[in-house]
Amino acid sequence: MINKVESPEIEELFARGAHYGYSRSRRHSSVKPYIYGFKNKATIIDLDQTILALEKAKDFLKEIGQSGKQLLLVGTKPEASSAVERVARRIGMPYVTTRWIGGTLTNFTEIRRRIDRLEALKSESASGGFKIYTKRERAKLDKEIQDLERYFASLVSLTKLPGAVFVIDSDAEEIAVAEARRVGVPVVSVSSTDCNLNLVDYPIVGNDNSVSSIEYFVEALAVAYESGKVLAETPAPVLPL
Numbered sequence: 001m002i003n004k005v006e007s008p009e010i011e012e013l014f015a016r017g018a019h020y021g022y023s024r025s026r027r028h029s030s031v032k033p034y035i036y037g038f039k040n041k042a043t044i045i046d047l048d049q050t051i052l053a054l055e056k057a058k059d060f061l062k063e064i065g066q067s068g069k070q071l072l073l074v075g076t077k078p079e080a081s082s083a084v085e086r087v088a089r090r091i092g093m094p095y096v097t098t099r100w101i102g103g104t105l106t107n108f109t110e111i112r113r114r115i116d117r118l119e120a121l122k123s124e125s126a127s128g129g130f131k132i133y134t135k136r137e138r139a140k141l142d143k144e145i146q147d148l149e150r151y152f153a154s155l156v157s158l159t160k161l162p163g164a165v166f167v168i169d170s171d172a173e174e175i176a177v178a179e180a181r182r183v184g185v186p187v188v189s190v191s192s193t194d195c196n197l198n199l200v201d202y203p204i205v206g207n208d209n210s211v212s213s214i215e216y217f218v219e220a221l222a223v224a225y226e227s228g229k230v231l232a233e234t235p236a237p238v239l240p241l
Contacts, residue, residue, distance in 0.1 A: 013216065019045045020210070021042065022043060027194065034046055043193045049205065058221060060164070066228035067228075070163055071091075071225050072096070074095070077209075094158040105182070114152055115155055121145050121148070122145060163185070163186075164187070168217075177199055
């Protein structure tokens with residue numbers, strides 16, 4: 001398997017360890033078409049299939065970006081949180097890297113109410129509005145802001161359901177995936193060999209525990225989404241009369 005290098009992309013994925021899956025005993029049956037073989041009890045992922053799936057997901061996210069819809073990025077596991085936050089901030093999209101709050105999609109009206117509460121409190125504090133409260137009341141409001149920021153600050157820009165949800169490890173983010181499916185929002189995922197790919201619209205089978213592997217996939221998909229946004233913002237050429 002180590003000698004199977006057929007393109008710069010596959011070579012890069014090999015270097016990042018994207019081909020390593022879990023042990024044979026943890027393999028989910030849905031990933032069978034994406035398996036190349038086994039080595040030292042570990043599952044080896046067929047990166048040719050990974051590249052094909054990645055291109056399909058990139059085309060989809062490019063369309064989402066071009067349509068003007070938002071992309072919600074989710075990566076709460078330690079290996080994923082930094083890359084997800086960094087890229088989401090760069091492209092100006094909402095993200096979740098601490099803990100998925102139940103109802104984020106299925107009870108979005110309530111989630112939006114909490115976000116609005118956060119923005120209102122921060123605005124009041126910045127304008128000096130807290131001066132009318134006692135010291136104890138101010139402390140309570142500051143604590144409320146702190147708690148709301150922890151879970152909702154990264155979702156402030158989410159004013160309606162996103163056009164797609166992108167998750168790292170669809171098994172670890174099973175609640176986010178289930179909510180997206182329930183409200184009809186397509187899911188793109190980087191999923192290792194222990195995940196049920198049948199629950200995901202655009203699964204990309206790859207190592208979802210390697211920081212380096214995750215960074216590659218997050219960056220590639222973000223670039224695809226951004227390219228769609230650029231197309232949407234580019235004025236149509238003026239045809240000569």
